[in-house]
Amino acid sequence: MKYSYYPGCSLESGAVEYDLSSREVLRLLGVELAEIPDWTCCGASAVEPVSSLLTLALPARNLALAEREVPDADMLVPCSACYLNHLRVERECGADRKLAARVNEALSAEGLSRSGTVRVRHLLDVLFRDVGPERVGQAVVRRLEGLTAAPYYGCQVLRPYPLFDDPERPASMTPLLKALGVEVLDWDMGGRCCGASLMATKRDAALALVSAILDAASGADLIVTVCPMCQMNLEAYQKEAIRSGGRGRPVSVLYLPQLMGLALGLSEDDVLLGKNLAVTDTLLGKLRAPEAAEV
Amino acid sequence: MNQRSEAVSLPAAVTIAADAAALAEIQDMVRACMQCGTCSASCPNAPAMDHTPRSLWRMLLLGLVDEVLESRTFWLCSACYSCTLRCPRGLPLTAAMAALKRLAASDGRSADRKRGLFYEDFMRNVEKNGRVRETELMLHYFLDMRDPLLPLEYTPLGLKLLRKGKLHLGGSGQLGRLGPLFAKVREMEARP
Ligand code: SF4
Ligand code: SF4
Numbered sequence: 001m002k003y004s005y006y007p008g009c010s011l012e013s014g015a016v017e018y019d020l021s022s023r024e025v026l027r028l029l030g031v032e033l034a035e036i037p038d039w040t041c042c043g044a045s046a047v048e049p050v051s052s053l054l055t056l057a058l059p060a061r062n063l064a065l066a067e068r069e070v071p072d073a074d075m076l077v078p079c080s081a082c083y084l085n086h087l088r089v090e091r092e093c094g095a096d097r098k099l100a101a102r103v104n105e106a107l108s109a110e111g112l113s114r115s116g117t118v119r120v121r122h123l124l125d126v127l128f129r130d131v132g133p134e135r136v137g138q139a140v141v142r143r144l145e146g147l148t149a150a151p152y153y154g155c156q157v158l159r160p161y162p163l164f165d166d167p168e169r170p171a172s173m174t175p176l177l178k179a180l181g182v183e184v185l186d187w188d189m190g191g192r193c194c195g196a197s198l199m200a201t202k203r204d205a206a207l208a209l210v211s212a213i214l215d216a217a218s219g220a221d222l223i224v225t226v227c228p229m230c231q232m233n234l235e236a237y238q239k240e241a242i243r244s245g246g247r248g249r250p251v252s253v254l255y256l257p258q259l260m261g262l263a264l265g266l267s268e269d270d271v272l273l274g275k276n277l278a279v280t281d282t283l284l285g286k287l288r289a290p291e292a293a294e295v
Numbered sequence: 296m297n298q299r300s301e302a303v304s305l306p307a308a309v310t311i312a313a314d315a316a317a318l319a320e321i322q323d324m325v326r327a328c329m330q331c332g333t334c335s336a337s338c339p340n341a342p343a344m345d346h347t348p349r350s351l352w353r354m355l356l357l358g359l360v361d362e363v364l365e366s367r368t369f370w371l372c373s374a375c376y377s378c379t380l381r382c383p384r385g386l387p388l389t390a391a392m393a394a395l396k397r398l399a400a401s402d403g404r405s406a407d408r409k410r411g412l413f414y415e416d417f418m419r420n421v422e423k424n425g426r427v428r429e430t431e432l433m434l435h436y437f438l439d440m441r442d443p444l445l446p447l448e449y450t451p452l453g454l455k456l457l458r459k460g461k462l463h464l465g466g467s468g469q470l471g472r473l474g475p476l477f478a479k480v481r482e483m484e485a486r487p
Contacts, residue, residue, distance in 0.1 A: 009426045009427040010427075012426065013427075014456060038469070038472070040421075040425045040426060040469050040472055040473055041421040041424075041425065041426050041427050041473075043418070043421065044417065044427070045374055046413070046414040046417035046418055046421075047414075047417075047418060047421075048374070048390075048393040048396075048397075049393050049396035049397055049400065049411060049414040050397065050400070050414050050415060050418045051397070051418075051480060051484060052394070052397070053480050053483060053484055054418070054477070054480050057476060057480055058421075058473075058476070061473075061476060102483070105479075105483065106476060106479050106480050106483060107476070108479070109475040109476050109478065109479035110475055110476055155373075155374070155375040155376055155377075156374070156376070159375065159376035159377065159379070159380050160376040160379045160380055160389070162380075167380055168380075192339065193339045193340075193373050193375035193377070195340075195373050196373040196374060196375070197373070197374075197413070198340070198371065198373045200413050201370065201413050202343070202370065202371055204343070205340050205343040205371055205373075206373070208342070208343070209339055209340075209373075236455065236456075274459075275459050275460075277455060277459070
């Protein structure tokens with residue numbers, strides 16, 4: 001299994017722990033990654049309110065590079081906003097040849113062009129459908145018994161293009177988490193919006209969304225995410241959300257591959273657990289308890 | 296700030312024609328709306344909006360352009376795609392919200408025009424660096440917003456991230472890499 005890899009800007013800074021744990025876990029699962037050379041920002045969630053052409057041209061540049069440098073491989077993207085931006089090019093340009101030509105005209109400024117041979121895949125999609133829970137289970141060396149996780153999917157991983165799961169009641173993380181020995185909280189907030197970039201522009205509205213999610217996760221030891229924006233909103237603004245009226249209590253928030261890594265034998269340092277902003281002592285206690293049995 | 300090139304705003308004459316075309320395009324996006332209210336019921340941010348998404352579409356189709364542009368509704372869209380997914384007419388509602396943000400940013404009538412600055416600053420940062428640099432981005436954003444209290448809101452988080460070594464301070468190998476692409480897109484979008 002080989003993929004071209006698009007980390008995206010946040011995985012180089014605020015979400016280094018997501019980048020490193022993804023790379024390590026995929027390596028342990030026998031997945032080969034080739035980082036796209038010279039990749040640039042896809043515009044995140046800021047580009048669409050600024051320019052409709054740039055919304056497609058920026059991610060198309062990376063797709064063109066992937067086509068040229070890592071042909072015959074799907075592009076694996078861990079960040080949901082980056083994933084959607086690239087997928088949108090695949091979808092919209094695939095359905096509209098004029099638009100595809102317009103995007104290629106923009107790319108000609110760099111001597112690039114995109115023909116559309118690269119498929120865009122989210123990290124969760126690859127883990128769920130290509131690797132599969134069974135193979136994950138086989139790779140587990142330390143079952144994480146006694147932990148309950150609230151799987152949080154957010155928006156853009158399944159909306160508006162629900163390619164591998166139900167966007168209203170997503171469930172693809174459940175078998176992956178169970179393969180690690182983790183209990184899964186039955187909740188209906190997994191696909192709820194965390195406010196995304198409203199946290200920068202309309203803080204109060206975003207805080208209300210974050211508190212509702214944290215409240216609903218009260219029965220879990222941790223929330224598990226697959227997007228740096230969700231992760232940041234849920235961990236960095238947690239205290240503020242709770243203070244601003246949420247009933248929730250502090251809850252740990254980890255990236256899915258961080259948790260997987262711990263079950264696959266990586267240490268807390270290996271998955272950069274020290275970089276997380278919300279990790280409770282209760283969780284650390286449970287992770288370090290002897291009953292988290294060696295297989 | 297010199298590098299504030301015309302990434303988003305064009306000369307006035309071009310703008311009026313372009314705005315009329317953009318407006319017509321947005322109206323077309325929601326033309327088939329049957330006012331069922333599914334979008335409003337699905338929107339997690341509706342409680343904070345001054346008009347619900349459903350009423351906004353109605354106002355748009357009635358030609359109440361000033362009222363629409365003065366509304367804060369589209370600035371409160373977090374692009375969660377719930378409405379787009381559920382609209383029984385299959386309308387591209389999240390794209391319509393983004394198109395309204397673009398229109399309002401170029402128009403100046405929007406009560407909340409300042410809110411577009413975050414996106415503009417973000418994209419200027421991308422144009423210059425190739426990849427986002429958060430510290431520089433936030434600095435420009437604070438300067439543009441001219442709100443002395445705003446940086447304080449972000450200081451605790453900034454310090455937290457800095458302590459964790461999570462802020463991107465160093466150089467980027469992609470510096471200036473996106474200049475030609477941005478220039479080309481700007482040229483293409485300025486064509487009549
Ligand atoms: S869900 Fe669609 S049809 Fe119904 S009110 Fe909203 S835009 Fe109109
Ligand atoms: S995409 Fe925007 S308008 Fe639609 S439901 Fe989400 S926040 Fe509301």
